[in-house]
Amino acid sequence: MTTDHLNKDYLLGLAESILALSEADQTEVVLMTGEDYLTRFSKNHIHQNVGSRHASVTIRAVTGKQIGVAQAESLDEASLRDTLAKAQEIAGLCPPVEDFKGLPKPGRIRPIEAFDEATARTSPEERARIVVELVTAAKRRRGEAAGLVQTQAGAMAVANSRGVRAYHRMTGAQFQSVVTCGDGSGYAESQGTALGDLDVRGVIRDGVGKAARSRKPQPIEAGDYDVVLEPAAVGSLVDMLGYSGFGAKAFQEGRSFMSGKIGQKVTGDAITIVDNAHDARQKGLPFDFEGVPRKRVKLIDRGVAAGVVYDSYLAGREAGRRASTGHALPPKYASYGAMPMNLLVSGGDQSLRSLIAGTERGLLVTRFHYVNFVEPVRAVLTGMTRDGTFWIENGKIAHPVRNLRFTESVIAAFERCDGLSRMRRRVEGGAVCPAMRIRGFRFSGKTEF
Amino acid sequence: MEHLAQQAVEWMKRCGVAYGDVRFVAEREQDIAVSNGTVQTLTDERSCGFGVRVLVNGAWGFHSSCEVAEAEIERVVRQACAIAAASALTASEPVRLAEVEPCRGQYTTPYEKDPFEVPLATKLETLIAASRAMMGEPVVLAQSFFKACETVKTFASTDGALVRQRIVETGGGIAATSVRDGQMQVRSYPNSFRGNFATAGYEYFEQMAVLSQAERVRRESVALLSAPQCPSGRRTVILEGGQLALQVHESIGHPIELDRVLGMESAYAGDSFLTLDKLDRLQYGSPLVNVVADATVPGGLGTFGYDDEGVPAQRTPIIAEGRFVGYMSSRETAPLIGRTSSGTMRASSWSRTPLIRMTNVNLLPQQGTLDDLIADTDDGLLMATNRSWSIDNKRLNFQFGTEVAWEIKKGKLGQLLRNPTYTGVTPEFWNSCDAVCGPSEWKLFGTPNCGKGQPSQTAHVGHGVAPARFRNVEVGVMK
Numbered sequence A: 001m002t003t004d005h006l007n008k009d010y011l012l013g014l015a016e017s018i019l020a021l022s023e024a025d026q027t028e029v030v031l032m033t034g035e036d037y038l039t040r041f042s043k044n045h046i047h048q049n050v051g052s053r054h055a056s057v058t059i060r061a062v063t064g065k066q067i068g069v070a071q072a073e074s075l076d077e078a079s080l081r082d083t084l085a086k087a088q089e090i091a092g093l094c095p096p097v098e099d100f101k102g103l104p105k106p107g108r109i110r111p112i113e114a115f116d117e118a119t120a121r122t123s124p125e126e127r128a129r130i131v132v133e134l135v136t137a138a139k140r141r142r143g144e145a146a147g148l149v150q151t152q153a154g155a156m157a158v159a160n161s162r163g164v165r166a167y168h169r170m171t172g173a174q175f176q177s178v179v180t181c182g183d184g185s186g187y188a189e190s191q192g193t194a195l196g197d198l199d200v201r202g203v204i205r206d207g208v209g210k211a212a213r214s215r216k217p218q219p220i221e222a223g224d225y226d227v228v229l230e231p232a233a234v235g236s237l238v239d240m241l242g243y244s245g246f247g248a249k250a251f252q253e254g255r256s257f258m259s260g261k262i263g264q265k266v267t268g269d270a271i272t273i274v275d276n277a278h279d280a281r282q283k284g285l286p287f288d289f290e291g292v293p294r295k296r297v298k299l300i301d302r303g304v305a306a307g308v309v310y311d312s313y314l315a316g317r318e319a320g321r322r323a324s325t326g327h328a329l330p331p332k333y334a335s336y337g338a339m340p341m342n343l344l345v346s347g348g349d350q351s352l353r354s355l356i357a358g359t360e361r362g363l364l365v366t367r368f369h370y371v372n373f374v375e376p377v378r379a380v381l382t383g384m385t386r387d388g389t390f391w392i393e394n395g396k397i398a399h400p401v402r403n404l405r406f407t408e409s410v411i412a413a414f415e416r417c418d419g420l421s422r423m424r425r426r427v428e429g430g431a432v433c434p435a436m437r438i439r440g441f442r443f444s445g446k447t448e449f
Numbered sequence B: 001m002e003h004l005a006q007q008a009v010e011w012m013k014r015c016g017v018a019y020g021d022v023r024f025v026a027e028r029e030q031d032i033a034v035s036n037g038t039v040q041t042l043t044d045e046r047s048c049g050f051g052v053r054v055l056v057n058g059a060w061g062f063h064s065s066c067e068v069a070e071a072e073i074e075r076v077v078r079q080a081c082a083i084a085a086a087s088a089l090t091a092s093e094p095v096r097l098a099e100v101e102p103c104r105g106q107y108t109t110p111y112e113k114d115p116f117e118v119p120l121a122t123k124l125e126t127l128i129a130a131s132r133a134m135m136g137e138p139v140v141l142a143q144s145f146f147k148a149c150e151t152v153k154t155f156a157s158t159d160g161a162l163v164r165q166r167i168v169e170t171g172g173g174i175a176a177t178s179v180r181d182g183q184m185q186v187r188s189y190p191n192s193f194r195g196n197f198a199t200a201g202y203e204y205f206e207q208m209a210v211l212s213q214a215e216r217v218r219r220e221s222v223a224l225l226s227a228p229q230c231p232s233g234r235r236t237v238i239l240e241g242g243q244l245a246l247q248v249h250e251s252i253g254h255p256i257e258l259d260r261v262l263g264m265e266s267a268y269a270g271d272s273f274l275t276l277d278k279l280d281r282l283q284y285g286s287p288l289v290n291v292v293a294d295a296t297v298p299g300g301l302g303t304f305g306y307d308d309e310g311v312p313a314q315r316t317p318i319i320a321e322g323r324f325v326g327y328m329s330s331r332e333t334a335p336l337i338g339r340t341s342s343g344t345m346r347a348s349s350w351s352r353t354p355l356i357r358m359t360n361v362n363l364l365p366q367q368g369t370l371d372d373l374i375a376d377t378d379d380g381l382l383m384a385t386n387r388s389w390s391i392d393n394k395r396l397n398f399q400f401g402t403e404v405a406w407e408i409k410k411g412k413l414g415q416l417l418r419n420p421t422y423t424g425v426t427p428e429f430w431n432s433c434d435a436v437c438g439p440s441e442w443k444l445f446g447t448p449n450c451g452k453g454q455p456s457q458t459a460h461v462g463h464g465v466a467p468a469r470f471r472n473v474e475v476g477v478m479k
Helices: A008-021 A077-093 A124-140 A200-213 A231-244 A248-252 A312-316 A331-336 A352-357 A410-415 B002-014 B070-090 B120-134 B202-208 B210-225 B241-253 B370-375 B426-431
Strands: A026-042 A045-063 A066-073 A144-160 A165-181 A184-192 A223-229 A273-275 A297-301 A343-345 A361-375 A380-393 A396-400 A404-409 A417-426 A432-446 B019-035 B038-056 B059-065 B104-108 B139-157 B162-180 B183-189 B196-198 B233-239 B291-294 B315-320 B361-363 B379-391 B397-409 B412-417 B421-425 B433-436 B443-452 B457-465 B468-475
Touching (some): A008 A026, A008 A165, A026 A124, A045 A124, A045 A331, A045 B070, A077 B038, A184 A380, A223 A231, A231 A273, A231 A343, A231 A410, A248 A312, A343 A417, A352 A432, A380 B379, A410 A417, A410 A432, B059 B070, B120 B162, B139 B210, B162 B210, B183 B397, B196 B443, B202 B210, B210 B397, B210 B412, B233 B241, B233 B370, B241 B397
Parallel strands (some): A045 B059, A343 A432
Antiparallel strands (some): A045 A066, A144 A165, A165 A184, A223 A432, A273 A297, A361 A380, A380 A404, B038 B059, B162 B196, B291 B315, B433 B468
16 A cells, blocks of 8 residues: 555645635644555454545534534545535534633644554555464364454544644554354454564464363353453453543533542552553554643542543633643544543553462453443443453462353442552553452353353 | 446456445435533534455455545455455355345435435524423433434446445434432433434434423433332333333344354354254244344334345344244355345445344334233333443343333332343343233334444444333342
8 A cells, every 4th residue: 555645744735725715713624544454354264354545534613602513534625625614504503602712722742653664554465364373373273263453554634723733643453363162262462553563473372272271161150259350351441431430521520430539539549540642552642633732641540530531622611721631532522522542550560370379269351241331420330251261269270161241330349459460461442451350349140151 | 426336347357356346335424412502513424435345266355445536446446356365365165145136226215304404403493492401400411412314325246236225314312311429310212322213304303302302301310310229139021112122132133143143253243142053943032022124114224225235125034933033144144054145234334344234123013002011010110211231242141221110010100210220141031021012012213323343333223112021030230
């Protein structure tokens, strides 16, 4: 593929041309472009293999306090003009948003180097070769491999009539595998900015090994068990906290477990969670969808509620002249408010092995499936274990077990965290997480496999 | 677009593909969200592009682009072929497609009022009034929603199919969220998660009459704050339409997708307990449980003329008098069970490859009204409007929460209960069904957020249901 469409001058040039044409009091332009490739495999062969070139423009036009948003998935001149006209038309029809304080002014953006030319040019054969390597290893253990290899390259520019000019380009790569050996399965994954960052051998070793060890899972009853959660399992819980609790909208409306509790203890001492796009393991967007620089935000500090993330609108409607933290979503998702995008959970001083060794009787959980809210304000979640659940006896993995359903308040469960691994991993969903031991984790149901 | 589609087919043939198809898709979406009397989202979104799918050396390749131009179409065809050739590096058995008669036809959603022609001011007036009618302590979030989508698709294949469709969808709803003393309670109308949706025009949104329901929605949201917690235990449960629709969706709709059964989704969404040996053998539910996958039912959110392989829309029996009799399939998967495609392959946009997706997976009505059913229930719960859902990766163990429950004592509705949840295992649950209401209670619910696939795809699907009763259900799983 070529990477001309990711060019800074090209995207910011388009943005300038839209701003020059606009008749609105204030105008914001968000441009995104890129190519995504995803090779998907199951039962040891590639069954879906897709690529896409995409581009979009989103224009927010502001007249007084009237706001109009229009979006198109095309960057040709006619589409840009039509989209601007539509945004202006909507702004003229939309009632004023009284607590809107205006589009943000420019801030100093610290660049993040997250583009790898080789990843942007990855061929279908290179992705397929990774699949072949995994399939070969799976077949040696009479296993079947499923999963994906993904490479992406994209660029984003944000400009507004108050002087914001922001540009970023990035690549990403991901390798996920679920290997099945008989009635056992094992999950492993690796993510990075570049294809070369991926721990391909580690994913193959862990996925195939865990599947082989998961054969013949034994039945287990629901109940309260000590658990050692691997990073992927921790990530799916933390993602949900981010969705429901760490954004200013839910916080302001009293719908977050953080509402009214800044400075108060909300969970265990072991838990510190920050959002930081600049962390080397995250390499997120250096600015948000309003072009505001992303700040590092401490959300929970040793169990104490420390803060939530804001966009300019939510910051402006809170007393005390609060500033945006640079966590605006795309304008079409404005009704959801601001969200953290680069969560990091602090690690501890243990290894995964020592967390298991410190568990007399309990469960090792590889990952959770279909996690969803039961009660958002108490952060009560439910979900299933999958792809590698093991019984721990006297500090050692004894045997695989069938999957269980948990129903548990995550913030209450985190109070019972008594061990974190030094090792942290960026997992599906984007959070960087350690392994975590929790005492008395509540499993409310069981299944048949 | 038809000449570009024919041109793409020619390039595919020149590249020597065993099979190829192209979809040109133009989409338009208007999305309005009002919160506490203020417009939070008002967007107009347009999208146009095409996707090319080819079979080369017995393996699939797909590529798509937003640049609709002849040179780009040729480039994308070549890219799709290169991707397919790479897929073939791991191919075991070559893909074989079920024979179908190549279709040439058109389909347009029937509707009375084009939702995009209705003035914005008319929509905003209704939405703002409904939101304002729900405002005031302890309601922290008084929301109203409207959404309209138009999808124009041109499909052509190397088999000779050429199909043009225009699908129009409209929907919306209201929700009141109340907060007090660490409790949060929500009531929605006509369904949770932004309302209800159909293939229809603006008349569908008008018929909802959201403003007329706003006061009730607010009242119930507030009342739930002081309602008792729903007690735990084995109970008789009646599920109203919105919740039953999601129950059908998760515990029937997904497991009958033949691609899941064959492992094609196993690493992500999961597979299915409905292994091939269960076809025509498994007693999925009680004899009252009759289910069809019907892409032809008027107004269903999963209603269309042709799927994205150019196969005509169909009504496929899934469960007949409780027995499992059919899957939803595609041209690739149907021959593996000796059947023809059930016409359920759909892609969420031009940039995605088609997958087997639910159409309208409908529980057929039996007899009686909801009032009759309540009167016939000595001791139980009526649960309404989904709030929480989760199911395992083979679609066996599920857990749902609803916005509200009412006690039923001696055939009469009693007090309101908060935070109701129930859990079960799919075949046990459906076999415990001992009543389904009749045609007068049967209603279509649109699910506009059905996730599947990598890269992710969100499908718009439907479920027709009438309230139903289930015995010995495990209610309440929370501390």
